[in-house]
Amino acid sequence: MYVQHCVCVLFWLCVCAVVTLLSGVLSSDGTVPTVPSGENRAEMDPPSPPEVRCWSPSYPFKALCSWPEPPQTQLPIQYIATYSMKGGEIQQCHPYPTSVHPLPSPESSLPGVNGSSPGARWLCVLKGLKLYTSYKLNITGVNRMGSASHLQAFTVEDIVKPDPPVNVTVQVVPGKLRLVVKWAPPPSWSDRTLFPLKYQVRYHWDNKGTPHEITLDPFEDTKKVLPGLSPGRSYLVQVCSMELMGLGQSSDWSLPITVTIPAH
Helix, strand or coil, X not given: CHHHHHHHHHHHHHHHHHHHHHHCCCCCCCCCCCCCCHHHHHHHCCCCCCCCEEEEEECCCEEEEEEECCCCCCCCXXXXXXXXXXXXXXXXXXXXXXXXXCCXXXXXXXXXXXXXXXXXXXXEEEECCCCCCCEEEEEEEEECCEXXXXXXXXXXXXXXXXXXXXXXXXXXXXXXXXXXXXXXXCCCCCCCCCCCEEEEXXXXXXXXXXXXXXXXXXXXXXXXXXXXXXXXXXXXXXXXXXXXXXXXXXXXXXXXXXXXXXXX
């Protein structure tokens, strides 16, 4: 009797285990979904690790992390994003979808000016960051077939990247072979008193089909005179910004402005 009781218990335990396993793969209508073969099989695979890029346009208090939306699949992907400093509390970042155009406005903090392909992206804002502190970032994509993570260690100083200057203007000085370039600092930069910016100006021109370019050394002013230009020649002018001490990297270049020096 005791042996029969044990066999009965083991039988029902096996039945429960099978039911539990099936419940994880059954479709909403109670059927077991078929996994396609060949080219369509990838649509039912676990997600790939997100290709994450992080940068701080508002040093030192905030950073942004972004990654592209993966190709459309049959399985929706959810993202979980967390960050923490060593020994600190794990903080959640709430990713949300956004859209990027090939050439966003200079005020935009989203990548795209220098070669990023257009399309939908996910964005996550990291707040309350501290100076010279190491953080660990974990962004995990999850679907019904599994998960994949992007892990990254960073300090905010490593990922500084201001937005480009705004309100850039280029004017010809009357009667002179020179241009005056003016701009305003990026409004996204948090504190220009404690954390000043410096700028670079570059200008391009063609001479008998040969392209030429000059990039000026960095300086703190928001105005620059370009002297010694040639009459009748067109110049393409751009400006970028960077943290005064050289932390991180410089911004993308502002959208180009073309001005022609009048011929005598």
